[in-house]
Amino acid sequence: MSLIELARLSDAQQARLGAYAERWAGLRSSTAAGDRHAAEAGVVKAYAAAGLPPPREVVWAAGPREMAELWSRSRGTAGDSVRSLVIDHICRKAEAAVDRAVGLAVRVSLASEPRLSRVPPFCASIDEAVLRDCERVRPLRASLLGLFAPRRRGLLSFAASSFALHSAPSLGPLEFFHDVCGLQRQTQTLAGLWQVARNAGWMLPHRDVCWLTDRPHVLRQDARGRLHAADGPAVAYRDQWAAYAWKGVLVPRWIIERPELVTVRTIAAAQDPQIRRCMIDILTPERFIAQGGAYRVCQDETGVLWRQRWRWEAWAAVEVVNGTAEPDGTQKHYFLQVPANMRTPREAVAWTYGLPEQRYRPVVRT
Amino acid sequence: MNEMFAQGDLLIERVADVAPTGTILAPDVNGTTVLAEGEVTGHRHAIYDRVTMFRDDALAREIPAGLYVGHVKVAGGSAVIHHQEHAPINLTEGTYRVRRQRELEPKDAVLVSD
Numbered sequence: 001m002s003l004i005e006l007a008r009l010s011d012a013q014q015a016r017l018g019a020y021a022e023r024w025a026g027l028r029s030s031t032a033a034g035d036r037h038a039a040e041a042g043v044v045k046a047y048a049a050a051g052l053p054p055p056r057e058v059v060w061a062a063g064p065r066e067m068a069e070l071w072s073r074s075r076g077t078a079g080d081s082v083r084s085l086v087i088d089h090i091c092r093k094a095e096a097a098v099d100r101a102v103g104l105a106v107r108v109s110l111a112s113e114p115r116l117s118r119v120p121p122f123c124a125s126i127d128e129a130v131l132r133d134c135e136r137v138r139p140l141r142a143s144l145l146g147l148f149a150p151r152r153r154g155l156l157s158f159a160a161s162s163f164a165l166h167s168a169p170s171l172g173p174l175e176f177f178h179d180v181c182g183l184q185r186q187t188q189t190l191a192g193l194w195q196v197a198r199n200a201g202w203m204l205p206h207r208d209v210c211w212l213t214d215r216p217h218v219l220r221q222d223a224r225g226r227l228h229a230a231d232g233p234a235v236a237y238r239d240q241w242a243a244y245a246w247k248g249v250l251v252p253r254w255i256i257e258r259p260e261l262v263t264v265r266t267i268a269a270a271q272d273p274q275i276r277r278c279m280i281d282i283l284t285p286e287r288f289i290a291q292g293g294a295y296r297v298c299q300d301e302t303g304v305l306w307r308q309r310w311r312w313e314a315w316a317a318v319e320v321v322n323g324t325a326e327p328d329g330t331q332k333h334y335f336l337q338v339p340a341n342m343r344t345p346r347e348a349v350a351w352t353y354g355l356p357e358q359r360y361r362p363v364v365r366t
Numbered sequence: 367m368n369e370m371f372a373q374g375d376l377l378i379e380r381v382a383d384v385a386p387t388g389t390i391l392a393p394d395v396n397g398t399t400v401l402a403e404g405e406v407t408g409h410r411h412a413i414y415d416r417v418t419m420f421r422d423d424a425l426a427r428e429i430p431a432g433l434y435v436g437h438v439k440v441a442g443g444s445a446v447i448h449h450q451e452h453a454p455i456n457l458t459e460g461t462y463r464v465r466r467q468r469e470l471e472p473k474d475a476v477l478v479s480d
Contacts, residue, residue: 249472277472313475323372324453337470352467353377354430365372366453 006181008105016180017109021116024172027198028123031219034199036060036212042195043203043210049189050085055210063237064202067211068134068158071204076139079207081161086205090189095170097186098177106181116172120225121248123167126216126235129243129250130202134158162204165197166215201237214238222247230282232256246278255279264293273313277337285317285335302360303345306335314340318348323365374452375467376402376411376435381425383461386439388422401435401447401464413438415445426463435464 009017044054061067071078110117137158165171175194178187196203196212204211218236222228226248227235233242233256244256254261255278262279267288270276280288285306288294294308294315303320316339322332342348350360369380393399399419401411418439426434438445439461447455 247472273475274472277470277475281472322374322452324451336467339470352469353465354433354468355377360370362370362372362377364455366374366449366455 003100004103005101006106006177006183007103009109009181013180014109017113017116017176020172020176020180021113024175025115025120028120028166029219029221030215031217032215034201034215036199039196039199039212042192042197042199043205043212045192046086046090046196047082047192047205047210049090049192050082052082052085052207055205056208057210059209059211061211061213061239063216063239063241064130064162064164064213065133065237065241066239067162067202067204067213068137071158071161071211072137072139074139074206074209078139078209081156082205082207083156083161083163087163087193087203090193091168091170091174094174094187094190098174098183101183101186102177102181110173116176119167119169120221122219122221122225122227122234123164125227125245125248125250126219126243127164127167129235129245130164130241131159132250133241133243134162158204161206162202164202165200168193168197171197218242229256246281249274249278251275251278255282259283264288264291267293268310276310276313277315280315280337285337286333289317289319289335298344300345302349305342305345305348307340309340316340316342316348318342318345318352320345320349371447371455371457373411373447373449373455376447377465377467378438378447378455378457378462379465381437381461381463383439384425384437386418386420386437388420388424391419391421391436393419399438401438402466409450411447411449413445413447415440415443417441417445426465429463429465430468433465433468435466438462438464 040058043058047054059070061070135158171190171194174187174190177183178190200212201215202213214237216235216237218233220229220234227245228247229245234245236242244251244253246256252275255275259282262283267276267279267283270279289306294306294317297305297307299305303318305316305318307314307316315337317335317337320334320336322334325331336348336352338348338351342351344357346360347357350357353360371378397414397416399413399417401413401419403410418441419436420439421436423434425437438457440457440459442459444459445457447457
């Protein structure tokens with residue numbers, strides 16, 4: 001007997017997919033204050049769904065860094081971490097139940113709405129920045145004697161204990177299946193988590209205390225959904241914690257706030273290849289080359305190839321000229337960054353279109 | 367070799383004539399088919415003539431992910447691709463595959479071993 005309850009989405013269900021995608025995309029990138037009472041009520045429901053009594057206390061923090069500090073000072077009075085029970089187990093169980101109940105056509109429909117089925121890249125960057133900063137935070141022992149006590153279960157790292165609600169991949173699709181497709185039986189245990197996700201940023205549940213944070217008050221991304229801000233923090237919480245990012249790469253604050261310090265010399269001194277690329281981007285490849293940052297490799301009818309080598313890394317760009325003249329008769333030059341192993345400008349330009357060198361032969365270029 | 371045209375950051379190549387398959391991308395309310403819109407400038411590569419644009423990933427397997435824009439079928443005459451900063455390109459009757467240009471991104475940077 002088939003267990004499939006939903007072979008394909010009806011036209012009416014398909015039509016509502018977009019609204020859910022928009023709602024969850026909006027929630028992930030929201031900087032609006034949530035309703036704290038609603039979030040706290042959601043916590044109670046989420047604990048109940050996991051078969052746990054409500055926590056003795058819900059503690060709010062303005063951001064994840066402050067939450068990590070409060071958590072570390074709880075000195076074991078909050079009980080064990082219950083993240084796996086309240087979040088991971090509940091989500092996995094609902095995902096598996098829905099997975100058994102829907103047909104391939106439903107999965108295809110869901111994949112056609114990536115705003116609902118995929119977590120945008122800026123979410124992973126926020127998590128990376130927060131976890132990198134909170135990596136060393138651990139709950140302090142209740143007393144000196146604790147130092148000699150055997151390690152208690154549930155005393156996990158911040159990364160393993162906390163949960164970024166904006167990065168939850170399945171909450172949106174499962175809410176759609178619950179509200180629109182009649183799969184309540186499989187998904188009803190998520191009601192609390194949906195309520196928390198609509199009103200809070202991070203959650204750190206322990207048996208007796210559940211910590212929650214507000215959403216960030218600054219969150220900026222580029223057109224491709226990457227964490228990016230050219231003139232300030234890309235993400236900031238009200239606890240004054242902030243992170244800076246360029247095209248999805250986390251960068252030190254000074255690179256964004258003091259761009260005048262980004263020079264050929266500081267670029268050469270950079271250690272991280274991704275950060276170095278961001279610095280060249282910020283200086284612009286054109287100025288980097290003009291200031292002697294790269295040497296000319298060769299020229300052909302498609303453009304000029306430029307390259308630079310450092311100890312462990314190489315960089316290349318191809319300079320191309322617009323096929324159409326500007327109104328004043330000049331022609332715009334563009335610098336496109338390409339893999340450093342390009343040998344000729346033609347190979348580099350062909351790479352920008354995903355073509356092998358021999359196949360790039362445009363009859364008209366404007 | 368396929369006939370190939372480059373207009374700014376788009377590359378248009380003539381391919382074997384095929385019937386539209388996959389997803390048909392309808393023109394906007396003014397009947398304009400927009401091939402690509404500029405992320406920063408808002409300038410766009412647009413065809414004002416009557417053409418059929420469609421997207422079928424099966425016809426673009428060798429194109430790196432993210433570069434394939436779609437196919438354009440020109441039937442009954444010719445069509446012109448316009449852009450604010452580039453001279454127009456004339457397409458005669460036939461089917462064309464359109465792809466966009468890419469650049470190495472900071473995230474793609476890796477250490478080299480040589």
